[in-house]
Amino acid sequence: MEYSQFLPFSADGNRGFGVDLGFTYSPTEKFTVEASATNLGSINWSQDTEGYKLNEQEIAYSGFELDQFLLASDSTESAIEQFADSITDLFTPEENSDNFSTKMNRNIFLAGTINFSKKSKATVFFNSRNSFGETFNSLGGVYSKNFGRTLQLRGGLQLFNMKDMLIPVGLIVNVGPVQLGLHTDNVISVIQREKAKYVSGMFSIGLRFGKDERVKITD
Incomplete structure (x- = not known):
């Protein structure tokens, strides 16, 4: 068994690399395929390291x-x-200052989206996420619908770690150039927290830049 403790270190000597890859392809206006692989890489620790080994x-x-x-x-x-x-x-424990490396928590995402109209779409996805040496695979689907230019609602089903059923829901509100988002991976955690295995939530604020071109049709 080995335990390593990270101490404050200088910027020199501890180096690594990380790569993010992704693409989006739309063979037709109604269908889109996307894939991404992020956090591919590792960090090599050689300065100010302190380890303990049993x-x-x-x-x-x-x-x-x-x-x-x-x-x-x-x-x-x-x-x-x-x-x-x-x-x-x-x-x-035996103390040491040996060099070592740690892998980054890689994340792989695959998805296919069907656009039923300009206001509604459905997405099926697969996600494989590595977190501190453990891999979590998820499979699910999400349906989203826009109500005018202001509101978007979304909801679906997700099989987390290929065994636990989650119900993700969320909404996005556009107020001028400001975009507000509220999302949870499991709505059960909001309604009945004592019965939920997983609790998560996210609130986001975004600013949109650019000119919104609107075409006015006249006779």
């Missing part, structure tokens, strides 16, 4: 004799202290 150990303990415990308390206490000291010696 080697595998085996302990054989046969207990204490009952008469020894009742009749000779001094020797029993001495035996217990000796045993505790030996355990402490076995599990004393």
Whole structure:
């Protein structure tokens, strides 16, 4: 077992790289395919590192004799202290400043979207996310609909880690150049938090730039 502790470090010596890839393809106006792979890379740590390592150990303990415990308390206490000291010696970590590397938490996303009209669309997606050595795969679908230029509502179903059913919902409100977003991956966590395994929520604010060209048709 090995445990590494990160301490404040200088900008020199600890270097890495990261790559984000993605594309969007629309063979027709009604269908769009998109894919992305982000956080591909690693960081090499060589400056101001401090690590602690515990080697595998085996302990054989046969207990204490009952008469020894009742009749000779001094020797029993001495035996217990000796045993505790030996355990402490076995599990004393070894310090080191070895170089090591850590992989970034990569994220892979695949999706296909069908545009039913200019105001409504449905998306089916697959997401594979790595977080600190563990991989979480999700499969789901989302339907979204615009109500004028101001409001967009979305909702769907998601199979998180390919076993837990989630109900994602969200909305986007456009107020002039400001765009406000509210989203949760599991609406059950909002309604009944005690029954939800996963709780998540996101609030976003965006600013839109550019000229909104509107064409006025006259006879």
